[in-house]
């Protein structure tokens with residue numbers, strides 16, 4: 001086994017191309033090692049709670065040649081036994097195998113062998129039972145795996161070119177994410193429910209993370225109930241939200257007041273005002289813009305061609321006018337990440353907004369994402385007609 005420093009493994013989320021885009025914009029180069037996992041190196045701190053698109057993050061501790069689980073398991077036990085001989089106290093151990101054609105019982109067996117080896121070296125071990133070859137994010141999170149020296153989760157990933165072994169540094173805190181989503185005082189099904197994970201991914205896709213003592217100001221000009229603002233505030237940004245509707249500004253305010261009273265938010269700097277994104281004059285500074293733009297009405301079945309054209313024209317008008325208005329007020333180089341609508345038809349094809357393919361005429365350029373070969377980044381649930389297309393732009 002070869003040991004490498006400062007290399008990290010990310011277990012990607014439900015839509016891996018979005019997770020990859022997020023990682024690349026934050027950390028630079030990212031290698032896709034399997035359909036579910038990516039490898040990257042960085043000298044920055046890696047904190048899973050600051051990522052929307054990764055389920056788990058681990059520090060790479062070694063690589064093994066491409067073999068089946070049995071042979072992998074043998075090398076693993078040998079190496080891990082050596083590696084952990086210096087750990088003291090009771091250990092909690094979980095094993096997650098990704099990409100192996102293996103029965104859950106074989107994973108448990110590896111755990112039991114490791115347990116008995118460590119026991120004979122006077123280490124007591126509690127094994128976290130697997131329901132599937134990989135421990136779910138919920139199980140890993142509830143067992144606090146990766147969060148302290150003695151609570152360990154091994155991530156074993158069968159990649160295209162080799163097997164990667166990592167020690168988890170934690171899983172996504174799904175309890176806190178759900179609380180931020182469901183317990184906030186004001187929600188509104190009609191303006192939509194931007195999932196906090198997606199909001200966090202979009203914020204990170206801007207590629208301008210807060211640093212110690214520096215809290216860039218993030219503008220959301222279609223802030224609605226304030227999901228983007230919430231996630232940005234907790235991530236350490238100063239936030240500025242505007243919306244056409246007084247009611248939405250009131251909702252955002254109540255949600256942000258609640259957030260800052262319930263969660264540990266160090267930098268409580270938020271500003272909210274009513275304004276039409278097509279004409280509003282924002283106060284500087286605006287360091288980055290992240291928004292879920294107007295998506296038109298929700299549909300439960302594909303709309304008629306006439307209806308679709310009407311909604312599409314309306315969204316195109318509002319968002320393109322907004323882009324023009326915004327461009328005259330921000331500096332060149334300012335990152336702008338937008339979710340705009342794309343409509344799914346019965347055949348699984350999409351109708352896009354014209355502006356999504358021609359941002360240069362509004363004074364922006366598309367920031368390419370190398371880690372994914374998808375020409376478009378789309379977020380949708382299987383039953384949704386209105387998908388969100390993510391545009392990662394920079395003012396030119």
Ligand SMILES: C[S@@+](CC[C@H](N)C(=O)[O-])C[C@H]1O[C@@H](n2cnc3c(N)ncnc32)[C@H](O)[C@@H]1O
Pocket residue numbers: 191192194221222223224225226227228242243244245248275276277278292293294295318
């Ligand atoms: C899809 S929702 C955004 C929801 C938001 N992400 C949230 O967390 O609730 C779009 C928002 O755009 C607002 N809106 C529509 N047209 C607008 C315009 N011309 N200027 C500003 N806001 C507008 C709506 O009031 C709505 O709150």
